[in-house]
Structure formats: C-alpha cells, structure tokens
Amino acid sequence: MSFHIKELPNGIRIVHQQVTHTRLVHSGFVLDIGSRDETMEQAGLAHFWEHMAFKGTHKRKAFHILNRLESVGGELNAYTTKEKICFYSTVLQEHFNKAAELLFDITFHSTFPEKQIEKERQVILEEMAMYRDSPDDAIQDEFDELIFQNHSLGRNILGTEQTVNSFQQQDFIDFISTRMDTERIIFSVVGNISFEKVLRQVEPMLNEITLKKSLFERSTFSNYSPKNLVVHKDITQAQCAIGKPAFSLYHPSRYKLFLLNNILGGPSMNSRLNLSLREKHGYVYSVESVFQAYKDTGFVGVFFGTDEKTLPKAKKLVMNELKKIRTKKLGTMQLHMAKEQTVGQMAMAEENYAGLMLVYGKNLLDKGKIDPLDDIFTIIKETTAEELLSLANEVFDEDQLSSLTYLPN
Numbered sequence: 001m002s003f004h005i006k007e008l009p010n011g012i013r014i015v016h017q018q019v020t021h022t023r024l025v026h027s028g029f030v031l032d033i034g035s036r037d038e039t040m041e042q043a044g045l046a047h048f049w050e051h052m053a054f055k056g057t058h059k060r061k062a063f064h065i066l067n068r069l070e071s072v073g074g075e076l077n078a079y080t081t082k083e084k085i086c087f088y089s090t091v092l093q094e095h096f097n098k099a100a101e102l103l104f105d106i107t108f109h110s111t112f113p114e115k116q117i118e119k120e121r122q123v124i125l126e127e128m129a130m131y132r133d134s135p136d137d138a139i140q141d142e143f144d145e146l147i148f149q150n151h152s153l154g155r156n157i158l159g160t161e162q163t164v165n166s167f168q169q170q171d172f173i174d175f176i177s178t179r180m181d182t183e184r185i186i187f188s189v190v191g192n193i194s195f196e197k198v199l200r201q202v203e204p205m206l207n208e209i210t211l212k213k214s215l216f217e218r219s220t221f222s223n224y225s226p227k228n229l230v231v232h233k234d235i236t237q238a239q240c241a242i243g244k245p246a247f248s249l250y251h252p253s254r255y256k257l258f259l260l261n262n263i264l265g266g267p268s269m270n271s272r273l274n275l276s277l278r279e280k281h282g283y284v285y286s287v288e289s290v291f292q293a294y295k296d297t298g299f300v301g302v303f304f305g306t307d308e309k310t311l312p313k314a315k316k317l318v319m320n321e322l323k324k325i326r327t328k329k330l331g332t333m334q335l336h337m338a339k340e341q342t343v344g345q346m347a348m349a350e351e352n353y354a355g356l357m358l359v360y361g362k363n364l365l366d367k368g369k370i371d372p373l374d375d376i377f378t379i380i381k382e383t384t385a386e387e388l389l390s391l392a393n394e395v396f397d398e399d400q401l402s403s404l405t406y407l408p409n
Contacts, residue, residue, distance in 0.1 A: 075090045108209060284306050
C-alpha cells in the first residue's frame, strides 16, 4: 500500500494512506513525549495530561469534547507509553472534518481546568488501585523498575500516589512548554479519504502552530546489572517475570529478534513456552514472552502465573526452553514454519487500520521513515538458523537474566 508524507513549515508532518474498501477514517496525533521524559517529581504527568486533554479546551468543556464524535457513532481515545502520547479517533468518512478539528483542539488547546484536575486525580488514583489489584499487570510494571533501576524507563507510567496528588495546572503547562517539539509531532490518517481532502482540512489548522524546538534531551539507559527479587503479596496465584535489556529500535537485528521471540512465546498457541507450560504440563493459563524496543535500548521478558506449589517446576520449564533455544539450532522445516507464521501475523496486523495509523505515526517519529512491510518480510525470510542461535545466546544469556517473583502471603 502506498502512503503520502508532507512536512509543514513548523515541522509537523502529515502521513496518509487511502483505503477505499472501508467507510471509516482513523486519524490521530502521535507526539514524541512519554513517561521517560519526566523527572522523578513529574512521574505520571504525561499520563495525567492524556486524561486532561478530554477535560476542557479554550472553546469546549468536557461534555462537548466527549459528545462531539460519540454523537455521530465515532470514537475518541488516547494513550501514553514510555516514549509517546497519542490522541486518536475513528469516524465515518463524512465526519473526518469533525474528528480532525477536535483532535487538533484537545492536542494543542487544552486548558487543564483546576476543578477537572481534582476530579481526574481521583480517577487516576482508582486506575492505580485497579492495577495493584491485578498482579499480572503490576508485575510487568515492577519488572521494568527492576531492569531499568534508577532510570525513568523503570518508572510506572501512572506515576505514584504522591506525584499524582501533587500536580497542579501550571505543572501541565510547564511540562508541555519544555517537552513539545513541533518537529516531533505526526498527524496520521488511514482510511477512505483522499490526501487532498486531508490537506484541505488539517493544513490550515496545523499551520497555526508556531514552530517550537525543545531543548530537553532524554537520558539514555546504561549500567544494567542482573537482579532477582521475591515479593510477598496478598494474592492467590504466584507470578513470575524473567528477562533483561535487549535491542533498541535501531538495532539491525531487531526484526530477527522479533522472529525469535515469536517462536519462544509469541501470541500463538503453538509457541514453545505455551506448548510446554500449558499444553504439556497444565501449569499455567497463559504464558508469554515480550520484546519491547525503545530508542536507545529495549527488553525481553517472559511472564506467567501459576500455583505457588508448581512455581519451581514452571520456572524450570521456562529455563529449559531458554536453554534449548540457545543450544539447539532450528531445523529447516521448523524455521520455515516459524517464518511463515510471523509473516502471516504481521500481514494480519496490517489489516487493523486503526493500529496501522498509529504505527505509521510512531515509525515516522522514531526512524524518519516507514519501513515497507515487504522489506520486513524479506529480513525475516532471509534469517538463518545460525543467526537465531547466535541471537539467542546473546539475548537470553542465563547469567544476565533478572527475575521478579510474586508469592502469596
């Protein structure tokens, strides 16, 4: 599929792909600002900003923001990651103008009303409580803290109760003024609308934004050392995380590691970890391995929950699978099937146009370009068994692995 990219005088870029066999248009702003850009005192501020964007602008109150697209059957949403904030929508093609104007308004003209800050503060504290009550979610956040100790990548995106309770209107204004950079903003559109129509609607609005450069520089992560931590919690099931830092977005072998991770514990039921821990032994309901890449680093992690009595056996099975992937080269048919599976999953993901719209925005921010899917397929299909074996020994070095275990009180 072909796409268009246009850069405006203020540095904001528009990326667009027309899809004619749908009635929908997915669009959104992707900003290169995330929780890793916060100081310790600001922990959770980016996520709080995401919430507050819906609470009032210079010309709209919260109800008008929420009702604007919902009333025509559309959706308005947002999310925050370690490195990005995204405000996005899905509407019927005839309502794209409404969606684009509303997204522009909440992204650039939020007012952060003080009364709404107090209300949303309680909402976020409830969100934090919900995560604490979900140990399979909580362990992933705490494992970040274990791996990226004393670095902003290790801090919870939601922040802490202390920081969330401290934020005032000026904190949002100051954070945005120091972190926002117009050359690090993408407006992405995928759907049944022409590039010309998109430009007619959004160019006049976006050109109103003055070019702005941020002097803020992200701190890079270094000085990893393996750690093993056991925490007792008021839970009924043991939880375990095993992993370490891994490749960044710019590492030449990142797509090969994606393939390797897919073999080990990807989303399919025939992953090695699922076949061993669930299908063969029945120790877990779910087990997954994750590869997450950031601009300067990344991590790999295996996550599972099991009964406390079976935890030692389940953990041993995980370590056995990691040892196998380091020591036993894949056979020709195994490798071929793994490649076909990975390519097929990526092709299906491309059919999720809302997700594709966000991927375009993130890729353009991170790499300055969008990697054609066929190029990624070629890298995966040309990967050899020897390369995967070498990668496994580098990434899953047992002496460098950290672990975090939750045990019931």
